[in-house]
Amino acid sequence: MLAANFLLLSAVIFCIGVFGVIARRNAVLVLMSIELILAAVMLNLVAFSAVLGTIDGQVFTLFVIGVAAAEVGVGLAMVLMVYRNRRSIALDELSEMKG
Amino acid sequence: MTVTVAAVLAADGINIAKNVGFGIIAFGMVFAALCVVSTRNIVHAALWLVVVLGGVAAQYILAGAEFVAVSQVLVYIGAVMVLFLFGIMLTRAKIGSDEGMFNDGWALGIPVAALLFGLLGWVIIDYAGDDVIANQTPTPTVMLSDAYLGPFLIPFLALTFVLLAAAIGAIVIARKD
Known part of the structure; x- marks a missing residue:
């Protein structure tokens, strides 16, 4: 297989995720777009692991899986707290800290 | 034409069956990812995300990273998706003024994503070109x-x-x- 196959696929998924982070208004959907970005990065790491013939990319991928799980847990807890305080998770309404 | 391309690929040592499988899974993943960022139903977005993450696990197997693929299925499809569905369930109410799922300036995301993809694609083609992954035995x-x-x-x-x-x-x- 061509190495560029994996890399181009992960670039496409990454860009779709970036679009989701910019366009979406609901905080949970933004977290899902961040998951898309992380999946693209992990695919990239595994692809480089295969290209270079070393194990390090896969080791890093498992680290990223662990950190992403922690990120989702804390992120959703924060979304839940915002919802409980404001009855809304629309991101454009969270503007208290705007200067 | 197809036969010629197939012969060239075979002569290069590129496994055709793997390429076909890669193409099918990649198409499904890109379609599902577009659905994740464009559907108006949150629960459907979560279910399309399952398709993307399952496709990523399949690509790991194609790249010879089987343990990572199994971990991906366990952690993402098993745990993270349940967390997302609980998050949707606990925060699902009529949002403020309207039910809009998109920001006012959502169209700005399209040029940003297109520009980013152009840059990344250029760098990838320049770096990898037609490099072939030589060793694809499972780790x-x-x-x-x-x-x-x-x-x-x-x-x-x-x-x-x-x-x-x-x-x-x-x-x-x-x-x-």
């Missing part, structure tokens, strides 16, 4: 465990503390006082 899990209990032991232990802190932090943040 023995023993190599991974040797890496974790050898040179990566300290980061591994640090990750356990990160997970512990995240679990405690999530409970503290989300608890009702």
Whole structure:
């Protein structure tokens, strides 16, 4: 297989995720777009692991899986707290800290 | 024409069956990812995300990373998706003024994403070109465990503390006082 196959696929998924982070208004959907970005990065790491013939990319991928799980847990807890305080998770309404 | 292309690919040592499988899975993943960022139903977005993450696991197997693929299925499709569905369930109410799922300036995301993809694609083609992945035999899990209990032991232990802190932090943040 061509190495560029994996890399181009992960670039496409990454860009779709970036679009989701910019366009979406609901905080949970933004977290899902961040998951898309992380999946693209992990695919990239595994692809480089295969290209270079070393194990390090896969080791890093498992680290990223662990950190992403922690990120989702804390992120959703924060979304839940915002919802409980404001009855809304629309991101454009969270503007208290705007200067 | 197809036969010629197939012959050239075979002569290069490129496995055609794997390429066809890659193409099918990649098409499904891109379609599902577009659905994740464009559908108006949150639960449907979560279910399309399952398709993307399952496709990523399949690509890991194609790249010879089987342990990572199984971990991906366990952690993402097993745990993270349940967390997302609970998050949707607990925050689902009529949002403020309207039910809009998109920001006012959502169209700005299209040129940003297109520009980013152009840049990334250019760099990838320039770097990888027509490099072929030579060795695609599955990685023995023993190599991974040797890496974790050898040179990566300290980061591994640090990750356990990160997970512990995240679990405690999530409970503290989300608890009702």
